[in-house]
Amino acid sequence: MEPFSTITGRAAPLPLANVDTDQIIPKQFLKRVERTGFGEFLFYDWASDSEGKLDPEFVLNKPEYRNAVVLVAGPNFGSGSSREHAPWSLQDWGFKAIVAPSFADIFSNNCTKVGLLPVVLTTDEIATLTMIAGNPTNEVTVDLESQTVTSGEFSAWFDIDPFTKHSLLNGLDAIALTLANAPQIGAYESGRPGHLPVVHGG
Numbered sequence: 001m002e003p004f005s006t007i008t009g010r011a012a013p014l015p016l017a018n019v020d021t022d023q024i025i026p027k028q029f030l031k032r033v034e035r036t037g038f039g040e041f042l043f044y045d046w047a048s049d050s051e052g053k054l055d056p057e058f059v060l061n062k063p064e065y066r067n068a069v070v071l072v073a074g075p076n077f078g079s080g081s082s083r084e085h086a087p088w089s090l091q092d093w094g095f096k097a098i099v100a101p102s103f104a105d106i107f108s109n110n111c112t113k114v115g116l117l118p119v120v121l122t123t124d125e126i127a128t129l130t131m132i133a134g135n136p137t138n139e140v141t142v143d144l145e146s147q148t149v150t151s152g153e154f155s156a157w158f159d160i161d162p163f164t165k166h167s168l169l170n171g172l173d174a175i176a177l178t179l180a181n182a183p184q185i186g187a188y189e190s191g192r193p194g195h196l197p198v199v200h201g202g
Contacts, residue, residue, distance in 0.1 A: 001114060001115035001171050001172075001173045002115055002171050003115075003168070003169060003170055003171035004096070004115055004117055004144050004168040004169060004171070005143075005144055005145060005169060006141065006142070006143045006144065006145065007069050007070070007096045007097060007141070007142050008069075008139055008140070008141040008142075009067065009068065009069035009070065009096075009139060009140070010064070010065060010067060010068040010069065010070070010133075010136055010138075010139060010140070011068055011069075011070035011071070011072050011099075011129070011132070011133035011138070011139075011140040011151075012059050012060060012065045012068035012070070012071050012072065012133060013059060013072045013130045013133040013134050014059060014071060014072065014073050014074070015072070015073070015074050015126075015130045016073070016074045017074040017075045017076060018074075018075070018076045018079055019073060019074065019076075019077050019078070019079070020078070020079045020080030020081070021078060021079070021080040021081050021082075021083045021085075021086040021104075021107065022080055022081065022083075023043065023045065023046070023080075024042065024043060024078065024086040024089060024090065025038055025041055025042060025044070025083070025085045025086050025088075025089040026041070026044050026045055029041040029044065029085070029089075030083065030085055032085075035088045035092075035114070036088075036092055037092065038085055038088050038089035038092045039089055039090075039091075039092030039093035039094065040093075041089060042060070042089045042090060042092075042093045043058070043060065046058055047060060047061055060093070062136075064136035065136060067094065068094070068095070069094060069095060069096045069097070070095065070096065070097050070098075070099060070133075070140050070142060071090065071095050071097075071098045071099070072099050072100070072126065072129050072130050072133045073098055073099065073100040074100060074101070074126075075100065075101040075102045075123070076102055076103070076104060077098065077100040077102070077103050077104070077107070078098075078103050078104040078106075078107025078108065078111075078118075079104040079107070080104070082106040082107075082110070084110050084113075084114075086107060086110070087107065087110045087111040087113075087114055087116045088114065090111075090116060091114055091115070091116045095116065096116065096117065096142070097116070097117040097118075097119055097142045098111065098116065098117070098118050098119065099119040099120075099121060099126065099129060099142070099149060100118070100119075100120065100121075100126065101120065101121065101122065101123045101126050102120060103118050103120065112164050112167070112168060113173060114173070115168060115171065115173075117142065117144060117168060119142060119149060119158045119160075120158055120159070121149065121156050121158055122156075125149075125156040128154055129149065129151070129154065129156070132151050132152070132154060138151055138152065139151065144160075144165060144168060144169060145169065147159070147160060147165075
């Protein structure tokens, strides 16, 4: 995955509580086996009418938010099923970070595994950031190194697990983290008794 450091751009406000993964990416779009192509179906039931036509009033359909890189959400974002397609669809749409008062744990973990940064701020900070995002001429900066979200005079610090921060800053997914220990793995395998299974490198 790509390293995450600092992003600056527009933020889209979606101040709704308990947005679950089926609302993020409805189940009828889960037949794909690749991680790409889900962005066009993000929030499909809200973004489209019963005939599949885009609703111009939905925030992400508005031209001024089409290039937003930060989503400002409500509490308990990503609840429901553990489907990995939810962060895939958010990332495929173009979001780099999701900022909310709280996230479902599995959703948050799935985000970090693909390089999408979940940022937890206080309820008051989110309320201010939602108002900032309501004006599409404002830009928001999310800096992972300093662990801050800023926009104009607004500045908020967020906490993040050091291991997760290291992985995101260096673009290390689970495979890359494993390969970083390839010499130790090879040494261990070479010393195993011959009658036991051996892991061969690709």
